Amino acid sequence: xxxxxxxxxxxxxxxxxxxxxxxxxxxxxxxxxxxxxxxxxxxxxxxxxxxxxxxxxxxxxxxxxxxxxxxxxxxxxxxxxxxxxxxxxxxxxxxxxxxxxxxxxxxxxxxxxxxxxxxxxxxxxxxxxxxxxxxxxxxxxxxxxxxxxxxxxxxxxxxxxxxxxxxxxxxxxxxxxxxxxxxxxxxxxxxxxxxxxxxxxxxxxxxxxxxxxxxxxxxxxxxxxxxxxxxxxxxxxxxxxxxxxxxxxxxxxxxxxxxxxxxxxxxxxxxxxxx
Numbered sequence: 001x002x003x004x005x006x007x008x009x010x011x012x013x014x015x016x017x018x019x020x021x022x023x024x025x026x027x028x029x030x031x032x033x034x035x036x037x038x039x040x041x042x043x044x045x046x047x048x049x050x051x052x053x054x055x056x057x058x059x060x061x062x063x064x065x066x067x068x069x070x071x072x073x074x075x076x077x078x079x080x081x082x083x084x085x086x087x088x089x090x091x092x093x094x095x096x097x098x099x100x101x102x103x104x105x106x107x108x109x110x111x112x113x114x115x116x117x118x119x120x121x122x123x124x125x126x127x128x129x130x131x132x133x134x135x136x137x138x139x140x141x142x143x144x145x146x147x148x149x150x151x152x153x154x155x156x157x158x159x160x161x162x163x164x165x166x167x168x169x170x171x172x173x174x175x176x177x178x179x180x181x182x183x184x185x186x187x188x189x190x191x192x193x194x195x196x197x198x199x200x201x202x203x204x205x206x207x208x209x210x211x212x213x214x215x216x217x218x219x220x221x222x223x224x225x226x227x228x229x230x231x232x233x234x235x236x237x238x239x240x241x242x243x244x245x246x247x248x249x250x251x252x253x254x255x256x257x258x259x260x261x262x263x264x265x266x267x268x269x270x271x272x273x274x275x
Contacts, residue, residue: 019046139183
C-alpha cells in the first residue's frame with residue numbers, strides 16, 4: 001500500500017487535550033505524518049511542552065490555552081485557527097474530564113458539568129469544524145474520543161461519565177450521517193483503560209483495581225497513550241476515506257470478551273526459565 005495514503009503534508013489539524021496522554025500522543029503522531037497543528041489545553045505548561053516536541057519535528061504548530069467546556073472558548077479556538085492557518089482538515093476532540101460518584105449521591109450540578117466537559121464542548125467543536133469543512137468543500141475528518149463506557153456500563157460511580165460518553169457515540173453517528181455526503185467523516189475511538197495520571201492515582205488508592213481491570217483485557221496489559229497514534233493518523237488520512245460513523249474500540253480485546261471469558265497469556269521469559 002502506498003505510504004502517500006497516510007501523508008498529511010499540507011493538512012491542518014486541531015487537537016484538544018494535547019498537554020498529556022492521548023491528546024499529546026495524537027498531536028505528535030499527526031505532526032510526524034506531516035500535518036500542521038493548533039493544539040489546545042487548559043494546562044499551559046503541558047501544551048507548550050507538546051508544541052516544543054512538535055517544533056523539533058519541523059512542523060508548524062500554534063497553541064491555544066482554553067477550556068473546551070465553554071462554547072465561547074471553543075469559538076475563540078476556531079477563530080485563532082482561522083487567523084493562523086486559514087483552514088481545517090482534521091479535528092481531534094480528546095479533552096474532557098469526569099466527576100465520579102454513586103448515582104444516588106451525585107449532585108445534579110456535577111452531572112451537568114460532566115456533560116459540558118464531554119458532550120457540549122465536543123459538539124461545539126464538531127459544529128465549528130463542520131461549518132468550516134462544509135464551506136471549504138474539501139471534506140475533512142473529525143474524531144471524538146469516547147470510551148467503552150459509550151456502549152457498556154462500568155459501575156463504580158461512572159454514571160455521569162457513561163451517560164455523557166453514550167451521547168458522544170450517538171452524536172458521532174448523527175454527524176457522520178448528516179455530513180457524509182460532503183466527504184466529512186466523523187468517527188469515535190473508544191478506549192478501555194489507558195494509563196494516565198488519573199488512572200494511576202486510582203490504582204494507587206485501590207491496588208485491587210489493577211487485577212480487576214486486567215482480568216477483562218485479553219491482551220494482558222493496560223493501554224498506553226501512544227496506542228492511539230496509528231489509529232489517529234489512519235482516521236485523519238485518505239487511507240480511511242470510506243470510514244465514517246464508526247465506533248472503534250481501542251481496548252486490547254476488552255469489548256469482545258464475554259464477562260465469563262478467560263484468556264491464555266504468553267509466558268514471560270522468567271516464567272519459561274522457571275519451568
